[in-house]
Amino acid sequence: EPEVTQTPSHQVTQMGQEVILRCVPISNHLYFYWYRQILGQKVEFLVSFYNNEISEKSEIFDDQFSVERPDGSNFTLKIRSTKLEDSAMYFCATARGLNTGELFFGEGSRLTVL
Amino acid sequence: SQELEQSPQSLIVQEGKNLTINCTSSKTLYGLYWYKQKYGEGLIFLMMLQKGGEEKSHEKITAKLDEKKQQSSLHITASQPSHAGIYLCGADLNAGNMLTFGGGTRLMVKP
Numbered sequence: 502e503p504e505v506t507q508t509p510s511h512q513v514t515q516m517g518q519e520v521i522l523r524c525v526p527i528s529n530h531l532y533f534y535w536y537r538q539i540l541g542q543k544v545e546f547l548v549s550f551y552n553n554e555i556s557e558k559s560e561i562f563d564d565q566f567s568v569e570r571p572d573g574s575n576f577t578l579k580i581r582s583t584k585l586e587d588s589a590m591y592f593c594a595t596a597r598g599l600n601t602g603e604l605f606f607g608e609g610s611r612l613t614v615l
Numbered sequence: 616s617q618e619l620e621q622s623p624q625s626l627i628v629q630e631g632k633n634l635t636i637n638c639t640s641s642k643t644l645y646g647l648y649w650y651k652q653k654y655g656e657g658l659i660f661l662m663m664l665q666k667g668g669e670e671k672s673h674e675k676i677t678a679k680l681d682e683k684k685q686q687s688s689l690h691i692t693a694s695q696p697s698h699a700g701i702y703l704c705g706a707d708l709n710a711g712n713m714l715t716f717g718g719g720t721r722l723m724v725k726p
Binding site: 534546559594600609611 | 655657660665709710712713718719
């Protein structure tokens, strides 16, 4: 069964450091998303990406965050200068289209900022 | 007020019992997704409902959508320990897969 894969599964970093989280989408999927879940809280939408550009972003997705799909396979989330409050589980999700009935999530990357 | 409310927040049932989890939106639903999450792990897609009155089943799990009430229910028949986990509903409120999630229902099934 096709799946969304994310790396790393867990990353520990010092405050102020840059972090890149990677996602390999399901091969025929065209819509890509990042969500995050702070421990004990709800899953929150960060950003959606289609046709090599951001389509929507939430207020959480400030200038410290960026996304790209540089090589046509990996979809990355970069946090430029991490803060303590960025500690969370980050989920990549992909879909074949809009309203197609399925939005698949990866296993998540746990980011711990010290 | 919360855009998406789930109830109950937690549930402990005896193995073999049926249970229902509810999800209510304060806004129009373009789609309602149900996921299962084990603690600290990813979200496993269960099913997605789009049309009012729609009902889908997967093994012993059935989900229904009441579009007028902006509400969905997830029903598990004859629960098993393998059903334990956190059930999340996610609402597509903008027709763009940008889901708003409920707070989750933590289910424990006692053998």
